[in-house]
Amino acid sequence: MSGSEKSTLFGEVRRMVRTSGAVGGIAARVAGERFLGLKTDKGAHAEDLKQLLGGLKGPLMKVAQFLSTVPDALPEEYAAQMATLQSNAPPMGWPFVRRRMQSELGLDWERKYATFGREAAAAASLGQVHRATLHDGREVACKLQYPDMTSVVEADLKQLRLAMQLYRRMDSALDNEEVFHELRDRLREELDYEREASQQKLYGIMLRDVPGVSVPEPIASHTTKRLLTMTWLEGEGILKWLETKPPLEQRNAVAAALFRAWYVPFYRYGVIHGDPHLGNYQVNPARDGINLLDFGTIRVFPPPFVGAVILLYEAVRDGDDDKAHAAYEFWGFRNLSRATMQVLNEWAKFLYQPLIEDRVRPIQDSDDPAYGRKVAQKVHQGLKETGGVRVPREFPLMDRAAVGLGSVFLRLGAEVNWHSLFRDLVADFSEQGLAERQRTALDQAGVPPTPA
Numbered sequence: 001m002s003g004s005e006k007s008t009l010f011g012e013v014r015r016m017v018r019t020s021g022a023v024g025g026i027a028a029r030v031a032g033e034r035f036l037g038l039k040t041d042k043g044a045h046a047e048d049l050k051q052l053l054g055g056l057k058g059p060l061m062k063v064a065q066f067l068s069t070v071p072d073a074l075p076e077e078y079a080a081q082m083a084t085l086q087s088n089a090p091p092m093g094w095p096f097v098r099r100r101m102q103s104e105l106g107l108d109w110e111r112k113y114a115t116f117g118r119e120a121a122a123a124a125s126l127g128q129v130h131r132a133t134l135h136d137g138r139e140v141a142c143k144l145q146y147p148d149m150t151s152v153v154e155a156d157l158k159q160l161r162l163a164m165q166l167y168r169r170m171d172s173a174l175d176n177e178e179v180f181h182e183l184r185d186r187l188r189e190e191l192d193y194e195r196e197a198s199q200q201k202l203y204g205i206m207l208r209d210v211p212g213v214s215v216p217e218p219i220a221s222h223t224t225k226r227l228l229t230m231t232w233l234e235g236e237g238i239l240k241w242l243e244t245k246p247p248l249e250q251r252n253a254v255a256a257a258l259f260r261a262w263y264v265p266f267y268r269y270g271v272i273h274g275d276p277h278l279g280n281y282q283v284n285p286a287r288d289g290i291n292l293l294d295f296g297t298i299r300v301f302p303p304p305f306v307g308a309v310i311l312l313y314e315a316v317r318d319g320d321d322d323k324a325h326a327a328y329e330f331w332g333f334r335n336l337s338r339a340t341m342q343v344l345n346e347w348a349k350f351l352y353q354p355l356i357e358d359r360v361r362p363i364q365d366s367d368d369p370a371y372g373r374k375v376a377q378k379v380h381q382g383l384k385e386t387g388g389v390r391v392p393r394e395f396p397l398m399d400r401a402a403v404g405l406g407s408v409f410l411r412l413g414a415e416v417n418w419h420s421l422f423r424d425l426v427a428d429f430s431e432q433g434l435a436e437r438q439r440t441a442l443d444q445a446g447v448p449p450t451p452a
Helices: 003-036 042-054 059-067 076-082 094-105 149-170 177-190 193-206 238-242 248-269 303-318 321-331 338-356 371-386 395-412 418-426 431-445
Strands: 127-133 139-145 227-231 271-273 281-284 289-292 298-300
Touching: 094 139, 094 227, 149 177, 177 395, 193 227, 193 248, 193 271, 193 298, 193 431, 238 281, 238 395, 248 271, 248 281, 248 289, 248 303, 248 395, 248 418, 248 431, 271 395, 303 321, 303 338, 303 431, 321 338, 338 371, 338 395, 338 418, 371 395
Parallel strands: none
Antiparallel strands: 127 139, 139 227, 271 298, 281 289
16 A cells, blocks of 8 residues: 555545544434334434534535535435535644645745745635735735545545435435435545636636636646645635625626626536525625636536526426426436425425516515425425435536525625526527537637536
8 A cells, every 4th residue: 555545545434434433423313213103303413413514624614515505415404504514724834834834836836926925825625825015016816726635535435425314214305326426526626726726717717708707817837736826916805795784786786796696607508606695705895796716626517407497487487397397308307207396396496486477576585594495305305205216416506506696696685687588598509509618618618517
């Protein structure tokens, strides 16, 4: 066994020791309540789990954030706590940063920057960001990956699979095996910062003419598989910005920019940014819009999949069950009974309703921030009664984008004609046109297609 293999193996063991208690706790408490009639304080246990995950660097926290937006992937109490996780891992100190930078850019790495901040400017789930200046005067952000993240990812994936399998056997109406496969593949891709740089370049191409959306430019000469250097964008976190009580007009402009940042790439190029977490964009007051950040989790869809998304919209709009069935089949839902399809339609109506009504409106008519989860609970119960369903792997990132952005639009209190924004994107839609744009953009950016 080589030294790197030993390091990875030992890293996985250490990580599993730290996380297995949390996963085992979920399993024991859920099982105790379901099979033994033991009443447990799942809310308190969820808080404990949140504290454990929030103190760990890396993907388990990121996965928990993701699963909090996937209906029925976790018990309600755990999902509610996971939704509040933020990246709060302690930063690497300067001696450690210096050694890591030497390993990426060589012993003379500091000469490649005019200035390099010793203190981390921000933390991320897989690394930390330092602010620096290039010799040509450009301000840049340097995202440096934490050490041994490959072993961290693999250990967390083992624990994640166990937790999802246990919950599915105990209570879930959804077969989430394909969801796990999707998360596994996207997390492994996130470890490659050269891939992320090409995906960042892709977003710069797709969004270059979109008003109110700014994308940092990767600096290839200062980027490796574990270091990503990009232009620095000035912006403010959305929660801090909302504390200034901006007027409705500004909040609407930010909401429209967010909508375009996610859905111009999808409906025009077949690409989705799979991580609408609050830390992955900033308000850019200078442009009355947003800075879009973090391009480690994206998915490239075949053009017919995008066509099926539009077909389901038309099905919900027209009350056409035949169209809905065709769309679900194309997405990968198999052997759907009429009853199961009607349950899925409840979720589709929740997601598509703002796009159907041609009027200025909030993203949802209910003021209840938990309304979406209540709809998901109703869908969960309906699926249990109709025999359950296997979730296709293409579904999670699409669903997360819709749910995650919807929660931000609700937080903004935005009132926008969502139908008009959507219509502008799909009015001239054709699968052939999307295929041509997608192929050209992927080639220019050097991004390989997402494997099936």
